[in-house]
Amino acid sequence: MTEATPLARTSLDQSGDARPEPDDDTPLAVAERRRADHNRHRVAIRFAxxxxxxxxxxxxxxxxxxxxxxxxxxxxxxxxxxxxxxxxxxxxxxxxxxxxxxxxxxxxxxxxxxxxxxxxxxxxxxxxxxxxxxxxxxxxxxxxxxxxxxxxxxxxxxxxxxxxxxxxxxxxxxxxxxxxxxxxxxxxxxxxxxxxxxxxxxxxxxxxxxxxxxxxxxxxxxxxxxxxxxxxxxxxxxxxxxxxxxHLGSIAVLALLGLWLAANLRSTVNDRLYENRVRATLSEALVDLEGSQVDSLQIFGLEDRMVIRAEIHGPIEPTVPQVARMADLIPAHPDGRPVDLRVRHVETRIITPRGLTADGIDPPLSGPPFAEP
The missing domain is CATH 1.20.1080 (Glycerol uptake facilitator protein)
Structure with missing residues (x-):
């Protein structure tokens, strides 16, 4: 003799339909509540x-x-x-x-x-x-x-x-x-x-x-x-x-977009890595120009070359041979296009209570103040 499945305790809602009591935990009552929740959510989604x-x-x-x-x-x-x-x-x-x-x-x-x-x-x-x-x-x-x-x-x-x-x-x-x-x-x-x-x-x-x-x-x-x-x-x-x-259509569109987005991510990462390498190279080349530093760097491509715009702040203006040496040290771009370096120099000075000093060069702790250039 098999055990009978317990019936859900029900009451009538405003429409006269039977609905399970909230505290009824029988399988049938749980299923009925779940079905009612699904129907309510479906109506809400359709309305929205x-x-x-x-x-x-x-x-x-x-x-x-x-x-x-x-x-x-x-x-x-x-x-x-x-x-x-x-x-x-x-x-x-x-x-x-x-x-x-x-x-x-x-x-x-x-x-x-x-x-x-x-x-x-x-x-x-x-x-x-x-x-x-x-x-x-x-x-x-x-x-x-x-x-x-x-x-x-x-x-x-x-x-x-x-x-x-x-x-x-x-x-x-x-x-x-x-x-x-x-x-x-x-x-x-x-x-x-x-x-x-x-x-x-x-x-x-x-x-x-x-x-x-x-x-x-x-x-x-x-x-x-x-x-x-x-x-x-x-x-x-x-x-x-x-x-x-x-959902085959959605999956196909997502796959195509995913391939394109992955290529974009790879390109973005390569551009960031190349920018970091260029910045590091220019910073090393500025060792001879005491107090100079790379403030900003822009890299953009033209049809026949890559243009690098570097803004350098410092007390000493780089000479044309020095800029040419920087250009020779810059690593080649990943896509093989030649590099065209353009440097903008901004003269900077720091005024201290003891006189003028170049940006990045600390004045001596003792002795006469720096002479004005």
Whole structure:
């Protein structure tokens, strides 16, 4: 004789449907509560993925604040602007739609995400057009050369956003701010750069936004699948192969973007290493010029050569033969292009109570003061 499965203790909710008591721990009651939570979260995700006037207005205001924060080179303003952005909802809608195979939801969510992105891009372009004399800041430049680190950040952000959305104890709004920070600033940077005619940099920022969108969506879908939200047509949980099959497009796009981002990371690392080698070489060559030091270094490429601009501060101006010797000592660039060294000298002096002394040369502890040059 088999033992009967205990029935869940139920009560009627406002609609008259039976629901398990909160303190009922029978397997059936636990399953019913889980199903009810999933349904509630699905409704919330569907609602957040709608294109509404409020959704468009909040994203528009986020674009205005973010654009001016980028032009002001203020990270605090850029991050603060994302409090009003509403881009997590459509991305979660796309993730749930692909996970469930719900194509009507996918269409609505994708259109909402597209509408929000177009609003952000258009308003940022308008801000850039209104202020053509404001220089491009570091906050904008930092989003024009994405690499593998940005991909990992987006994957972590998507997983956190999805987990917060389906976890009642975590406020999804704060995670949404972090995700919006990964989307609105790159879109705004791309639009501003486009108005300045910097098309390559604009494309780099746009690809950063695309990378973040795809990575956040895929990571969110993985979390939803792990949490049991992925269902087939019969209502059963989908297998790993079914899940991967539904997200084959996202995986392919992520793989292509990952290869490109890895190449960017390698190029960035090589450029940093080469810059450090050049700086060290110039510093060693300045030993003969007592008190001189390399203050800043810029390296950029032309079609036929690499240009190195070095700003040297010191009391002694280097001669042309000395600059030629520095150029000979500079290591070759990794891509094989010849190096063109250009030195800008800035005379520096330090005034002490005992007289004038060169920058980096300590005055003697005793004796007469330094004579004025």
């Amino acid at each position: 993925a709608l294109t509404t006037p409020g959704y468009l207005f909040m994203n528009a205001m986020a674009a205005v604040i973010a654009s001016y924060g980028l032009l002001a080179d203020s990270p605090a303003v850029v991050i603060g602007a994302m409090i009003v952005a509403l881009l997590l909802g459509p991305i979660m809608g796309v993730a749930l739609a692909i996970t469930d195979g719900d194509w009507p939801l996918f269409r609505k969510s994708f259109l909402a995400l597209l509408a929000g992105g177009v609003v952000v891009y258009a308003i940022a372009a308008a801000v850039g057009w209104l202020h053509p004399l404001v220089p491009i800041t570091g906050e904008i430049r930092s989003r024009t050369a994405p690499n593998s680190f940005d991909l990992f950040i987006a994957l972590a952000g998507g997983a956190a956003g999805a987990y917060a959305t389906v976890s009642p104890r975590i406020a999804a709004g704060f995670v949404g701010v972090a995700i919006a920070t990964a989307l609105v600033p790159p879109l705004a940077s791309s639009a501003i750069l486009l108005t300045r005619g910097e098309y390559d940099a604009s494309l780099g920022a746009a690809l950063l936004a695309l990378t973040n969108i795809v990575a956040i969506q895929f990571a969110a879908a993985v979390v939803l699948w792990v949490r049991g939200y992925a269902r087939d047509n019969d209502g059963d949980e989908v297998s790993v192969l079914q899940f991967l099959g539904r």
